[in-house]
Amino acid sequence: MNLTSNTILITGGAAGIGFELARQLSGRGNRVIICGRSEEALLKAQTHVSALVTRVCDITDHTSRQAMVSWLNTAYPELNMVINNAGVQYRRMLKEAKALENLEQEVATNFTAPVRLTGELLPLLNRQQKAVIVNVSSGLAFAPMADIPVYCATKAAIHSFTLTLRHQLKATAVRVVEMAPPIVDTGLGGGDRSGGTTGQSMMSAEDFATEALIQLENDQDEVLVGLSAGARKMGEALFERMNGT
C-alpha cells in the first residue's frame, strides 16, 4: 500500500509506539491525527511534530469516543486509515489482593473500545476507494506471560477479532492488518516490564516503527516484527520456555 497522502487516526498516538508511527507517517506526507486521554501529552507530541492533529479522547468512554467519530466525519471525511494502538498493561497475580484492580479498564482499552471504534468508523472507511484498519496486538497474543494474564488475553482476543474482521471485509475495499510488536522500549505498564519479557531483547520504538511500516507498505496482513514473528510460529512451545521456572 502507498504510505503517503493518507489521512490516518492513531489512538494512543502521543507516546511510545503510537507516537513513533505518527512521527514517521507524518514525515512521509500523511495527515496524522493522534488521540489520547492526556491533553498535555498530545501537546507535547505536537511540539515534536507540529503537523500532527490532536484530539483529546478516552476511547473507553462512549461519549468521548462518539464525539471524536462525529468530529472525524465532519472535519476529516477523507479518513482512510485507523491504527487501533492505544493500550494499557497491568501485572496481576490472581492469588494476591487487588489482583483485579482496573480489570474493566484493561479489557475496554485493549479490546472492547477498539472493536467499538472500528464499528463506528466503518461507514466512513467504506466510503473511501481504499482504506485500512490496523489493529495493534502483541507477540504475547501467541505466547502469553503469566504475570500479565488479562493483558495477554486481550491481545489474543484482538488477534482473533482481526482474523474474523478481515474475513468479513474481504469483499470490500477495507483492508484489515494486525501489527504485533515484540518488546518495545516504551512506558507501557508504567515502564515496569513483565519479569519474563525484560530478559528478552527489547527494541526502540523508532526501530519498531521503521520495520513495521516497511511490512505495512509491502501489503502484509500480519506485521510481525522481531520476536513476534517467532512467537506467531512457535506459539505454545514458547509459552513453556517463557514461563518454565
Ligand SMILES: NC(=O)c1ccc[n+]([C@@H]2O[C@H](COP(=O)([O-])OP(=O)(O)OC[C@H]3O[C@@H](n4cnc5c(N)ncnc54)[C@H](OP(=O)(O)O)[C@@H]3O)[C@@H](O)[C@H]2O)c1
Ligand atoms: N511496548 C511494548 O513492548 C509492546 C509490545 C507489544 C504490544 N504493544 C502494544 O502497542 C500499543 C502501544 O503501546 P506502547 O508500548 O506504545 O504504550 P505506551 O507508551 O504506554 O502508550 C500507550 C498510549 O495509549 C494511550 N491510551 C491509553 N489508554 C487510552 C484510552 N483509554 N484512550 C485513549 N488513549 C489511551 C496513552 O495515552 P494517554 O495515557 O494520554 O491516554 C498512550 O499514548 C499497545 O496496544 C500495546 O499493547 C506494546
